[in-house]
Amino acid sequence: MVAAEQVLDVEGHPCVVVDRAAMEYRVVTSDATAVAEERKEISLLSRLTRRPNTVTVQALHELSLVVERGESVGIIGRNGSGKSTLMKLICGQVRPSSGAIFASSTPIMLGVNAALVGDLSGQQNVVLGCLAMGMSRREVAAKFTGIVELSGLRDSIYLPMKSYSSGMASRLRFAIAASIDPEILLVDEALNTGDAQFNERSKRRMDQLREQAGCVFIVSHSLDTITSMCSRVVWLDKGHMIMDGEPSETVKAYQDFTSNLAKGNGITAARILDEARANLHMTEVLGRSKMRRSRA
Amino acid sequence: MPAEKAVLPEPALVQPLAVDMRRLTRVGARPGFLEYLVQLWDFREFIFYDARARVQSGTRRDRLGSAWLLLNPIFSGLTYYFMFGLLLQTGRGIENYVGYLVIGIFIFQASAGAITSGAKSIEGNKAVVQAFNFPRATLLIGVNIREMLANVPLILAMLLIVTIVPPVEKITWLWLLIVPALVLQGIFNLGLGLILARIIARVHDAKHLLPFAMRAWMYGSAIFYSYERFVSHPEIVAAMKLNPLFNVIDIIRNCVLYAQPPTWQSWATLAVWALGALLVGMVFFWQGEESYGRG
Numbered sequence: 001m002v003a004a005e006q007v008l009d010v011e012g013h014p015c016v017v018v019d020r021a022a023m024e025y026r027v028v029t030s031d032a033t034a035v036a037e038e039r040k041e042i043s044l045l046s047r048l049t050r051r052p053n054t055v056t057v058q059a060l061h062e063l064s065l066v067v068e069r070g071e072s073v074g075i076i077g078r079n080g081s082g083k084s085t086l087m088k089l090i091c092g093q094v095r096p097s098s099g100a101i102f103a104s105s106t107p108i109m110l111g112v113n114a115a116l117v118g119d120l121s122g123q124q125n126v127v128l129g130c131l132a133m134g135m136s137r138r139e140v141a142a143k144f145t146g147i148v149e150l151s152g153l154r155d156s157i158y159l160p161m162k163s164y165s166s167g168m169a170s171r172l173r174f175a176i177a178a179s180i181d182p183e184i185l186l187v188d189e190a191l192n193t194g195d196a197q198f199n200e201r202s203k204r205r206m207d208q209l210r211e212q213a214g215c216v217f218i219v220s221h222s223l224d225t226i227t228s229m230c231s232r233v234v235w236l237d238k239g240h241m242i243m244d245g246e247p248s249e250t251v252k253a254y255q256d257f258t259s260n261l262a263k264g265n266g267i268t269a270a271r272i273l274d275e276a277r278a279n280l281h282m283t284e285v286l287g288r289s290k291m292r293r294s295r296a
Numbered sequence: 297m298p299a300e301k302a303v304l305p306e307p308a309l310v311q312p313l314a315v316d317m318r319r320l321t322r323v324g325a326r327p328g329f330l331e332y333l334v335q336l337w338d339f340r341e342f343i344f345y346d347a348r349a350r351v352q353s354g355t356r357r358d359r360l361g362s363a364w365l366l367l368n369p370i371f372s373g374l375t376y377y378f379m380f381g382l383l384l385q386t387g388r389g390i391e392n393y394v395g396y397l398v399i400g401i402f403i404f405q406a407s408a409g410a411i412t413s414g415a416k417s418i419e420g421n422k423a424v425v426q427a428f429n430f431p432r433a434t435l436l437i438g439v440n441i442r443e444m445l446a447n448v449p450l451i452l453a454m455l456l457i458v459t460i461v462p463p464v465e466k467i468t469w470l471w472l473l474i475v476p477a478l479v480l481q482g483i484f485n486l487g488l489g490l491i492l493a494r495i496i497a498r499v500h501d502a503k504h505l506l507p508f509a510m511r512a513w514m515y516g517s518a519i520f521y522s523y524e525r526f527v528s529h530p531e532i533v534a535a536m537k538l539n540p541l542f543n544v545i546d547i548i549r550n551c552v553l554y555a556q557p558p559t560w561q562s563w564a565t566l567a568v569w570a571l572g573a574l575l576v577g578m579v580f581f582w583q584g585e586e587s588y589g590r591g
Contacts, residue, residue, distance in 0.1 A: 007312045013319045066313050092324030093426050093589045102320035106429055116423050117350075124349045131342035132428035173427070240304055273304075280307035287317045 007286060010066055013104060015184055015215040016090060018065040019285045021099035023085050023239075026054045059085040060239045062099065064283045067232075072216040074230035074247060076223065076254050082239040083219045084188065090217060091186050104214070108133070108182035110174055110206075118162030122153055122172055125161050129176040143179045150205055151175035152198050171198055178205050183214040223251050235276070243276045324429065326585040333578075335431045342430065346438035351445050365446055366453050373401050380520035390522050395458045395465060395553045400519035402454040403545050407485050408510045410443035414489020415506060418497045418588050425589050432588045433581055436493055440486045444478075451478070458552055470551040473558065477551075480570040481544045487573025490581040497588055517542045537561070540569035 030053070060082040067073055075083045088094045090101055091109040116125045126147050130140040148157050151172045161169060187206065210216050210229070220226055226233060226247060233250040235243040243250045253276050260269040327335060336343075377397055380386045387393035417439045418425065418432060425432060451474070458465050496502050517539055526532040536542050543566040547558040 007314050010313050010315045013316055017315055017317065017320060066315055090323065092429055095324060095586050095590075101323040102317060103323045104319050104321075107323065109427075116427060117421070120349050124345075127345055128342070128349065128424070129428065131339070131345055132424065132430045134339070134430070137341050137345075177427075241307075278305040278308055281309045281311050282307045284310050284312045286312050286314045 010068065012068065014066050014068045015071075015104050016065070016067040016107070016217075017102040017285055018063060018067075018086075018090065019100050019102065020062050020064050021060065021086075021089055021096040021101055022058070022062040023060040023082075023089060023094070024056050024058045024097050027057055028053050029055045031055070058239050060089070060096075060236075061241075063241050064099075064285050065234070065244075066283060066285060067215050067217075069214045071232055072210060072218065072230045074226035074233040075217060075219045075236065076221075076226060076233060076251065077236035077242075078258070080238070081236040083236055085239075086236065087186050087188055087217060087219055090184075103184055105183045107184035107186055108177060108180055109186040109188065110177045116161060116173065116176075119160060121159060122151075122157040122161050122164065123148075125172065126157070126176055129173075130179060133177075133180050135180070147175045147179050150178065150201055152201065171202075174202060178202075178209060181209065181212050184217075185209055185213040185215075186217045186219075188219050223255065227251050237273060240277070241280065241282065242273060243280060324586055324589075326582065329579065329582055332431060332433075332582050332585070336433055336437065339430055339434045343434050343438045343441065346435070347441040347445065350438075351442050365450060369402050369405050369450060370453075372405070373398055376401060376520050386521040386525075389524075392463050392465065392553050394461050395463075396522075396549060397520055398454055398457050399549050399552060400517070400545050402450055403481070403548060404514055404517055404519055404541060406443070406447045406450065407481060407541055407544070408514070410440055410482070410485035411488050411492065412506060412510065413443065414439050414485065415492035415496050416503065417489070418493045419500070419503070432585060433490065433578065436486060436489050436581070440482060440489060443485070444482050447478075455552065465553055466555070468551075468555050470555060470557060473551045474548055477544050477547045477558075477566070480566050481541075484540050484566075484570040484573050487570065487575070487577035490577030491573070494581050494584040497584070513539075513541065517545060519545070538565060540566055540573075543569075 032053075063086070065073075075086060077083050085094075087109065089096050090103070091107045092101070093109070116129060120128065126144060127137075127140050130143065130147075131137070135143070148154070151157070151168075151174070153168060153172060156164070156168065157172075161172070164172070216229075218226065218229055230247050233243075233245065233247045234241060235250050235254050243253060253272060257269050257272045257276075260266075260272065326332070377394070381393055381397065387396070390396050414436050417435045421435055425435070455471070459467065492502070492506070496506075516536065518536060523533055523536050523542070526536070543562045547562050547566070550556045550558045550562075
């Protein structure tokens, strides 16, 4: 690895700084050989206290990123490449196992996972979610109709959330999260879970939010979305950063890679991957001023 | 596929970037303790809404709805009366055994319910915890407020039983002392819930031990027998008098049944337990603040 001799200064205040963040999980596996392999090295004591059948999965290898105001960063990669892990780290839902993420304000993730509190009605979930994001009751009241409209739930809003279809629940979640105007916005794919009508509305709201936001991160499998919305694209593969650059260039390399994989040309695909990686300019964050690099 | 096994080449260059970090804060960083308390106060609307919404929906699946809040302790009261009062006769020598039993059961179950649901509240609210960034202790405060609200009709029913079922007790000014006793009890429940919630969020297995611990605690709180049966074993009596829940029950029994002002020792023990649990619980829970969102 070659270290550049010149240190570049980043002008102004960036929105998000990912400083050598890495993430590993211990997960249960049914692969006995992998367990035996790992267990050879550990002592008897930890063998007893540790849960059986677990292996360490490196979801994200050490990675640094500096994202400035006005940037929209697309994150692409195959399934399991660490896209969602990176998003979870940036929004603070999970703490990286090493390194840290710094941001100029609390990032908001527009995710679409399942219900919030299944026993409560959609209406109650709206109020609860908004209050949990730090709004006051008055702000919630002012935004309530807008949220219901965006979700398109109409009268179903009064039914318990556990009776919702997964599409309805994710629409409501999106509408709740989109009600706040965040400076840093994270959008997880799968926004296309709704019907066409909802997609139209949600796209409009997203555009609005992107215009207001300081910076945006988008994870999507739709490369068209990525090229049209982003000013910078990061390609991850198996937790490694492969490329970080212009949307058209990165998306093209990734497309080449996946289409070769699909055709069964594993060797060509690997060559594309290696080539992209070999040309990568990684960043390393140096704090100016006495910064809070200290690990709390 | 051979391509999968290949080692990735090193990147061409590692470019150091000097960044002005002064306006940045670490994402998800745990605030200082006092700052945390301020945040809790800022989220008070969330806490109250959470508490109220869930009281209403708690029993919605059952046909009798909220009536179960009341029927539950009544049925357990009947069971214990049958077992311990009639069959085992543990109530011999206790004046107004029905009142004695009813107060013991209602008050203990109020605590057991609050502590158990407090302990499980982080684990049970994963979806909300992962979706939003808010101080997590708000969930526990919400749960405890909800339990206290749900207990109001219960306490009224308890007092009603005492005034209706013979031997009928007269209402005195001492009954007002129930309120501070219940408040201290609520504070204690919250504190203990905070401690258990962090433990359970980290080690799920602890959840399975909770019911046994609660059961043992109940038998140790002189609910269907009088502690005087241990008069020959002063250590047991001393240990029992340190039990915070026994103290709550004892204070309320003295006020309601025997028209005796509770001793200052009972109040002191209870207050120390309550405030101590709250302080220890808050600090302990706050230290784990960053770990609760993990998958």
